[in-house]
Amino acid sequence: MYPTLAIFAVLLLFVFGCNTPAKETPTQTTDVSTMTTEHKQAIEKEISGLIKEFFQQVEKLDIEKCMTYFENTPDFQAVNPDGTFGDYNALKKLNADGFSQMKTLTVVPTKEAIRVLTDSLVLYTFSMEQNATLKTGQKLKFEHVAGTMLFNKINGAWKATFYQESASAPVAVK
Template sequence: MLAVITALFLFAAGCSSPAKDNDTKTTAVSAMAPEQKQAIEQEISSLVKEFFQQVEKLDIETCMSYFENTPDFQAVNPDGTFGDYDALKKLNADGFSQMKTLSVVPTKEAIRVLTDSLVLYTFSVEQDATLKTGQKIKYEHVAGTMLFTKINGAWKATFYQESASAPVAVK
């Protein structure tokens, strides 16, 4: 009987104690040392440099590895439509399949560290493409935003937005 009462007492004590917080704690940028913020900025800068190199290789599978494939992923396409991971992959795969070469020239970037696990990256690039038909086109103004989240120790884009002017034919 004493064992039953002890077990009930322990059960009741366990139910009334606050739940343990198992969520990963994040550090706001205001609480970060400048060195920590600079290290995160460098990680993101290196990551997006690699990303744009993969874009130039027209390798959709490797390009998409920079994005988190979850139901929560969101993309806003250049035409203003919303999409998920699969829609972004299809849209870009369709575009890549028409190209023979693509060069991406960054013109401006901004890295805004929000927390130690959340970074907003905004970019502007110019793109020159040669289509498989031999036609050359230029995208003079392409801008985008990527929201990077640190997931299991790796930075992944969990949101992507791109705006672009219509391409112009190059003679």
């Protein structure tokens, strides 16, 4: 009888264990203050490479590739140059509309800062000049463009979950 009771007890524990929902454990992140200099520099290098690739896609006017650097979730936020808020799709549409009017676009970075907040959260800030040639042949210079991207490491990949851009009005170039 005791072996039967013991087997029943084990089965009961197994059944209750299988029916208990798993507890979610928060993702462990390492605060920048406890990170080694090498770890922080490695993250800065990853973000720097990612940004270089991103701006190359911007210059190619490839909206589909550009948007792969952003996380398409309901939590994504964008602040557009005109001060309006947008989500992933609004940012994509706004930039697709702009790209569709351009024949060429060059990006000339003037300053950038990469601030590692944790091992999975990085703030990237930039200022640049942009030179565009419209399909009409008109040339425009955006002398002051600045922006901020907040990157989160999601499933092993860095994705921007917030984007803000400010720009002065373009100047026509002869």
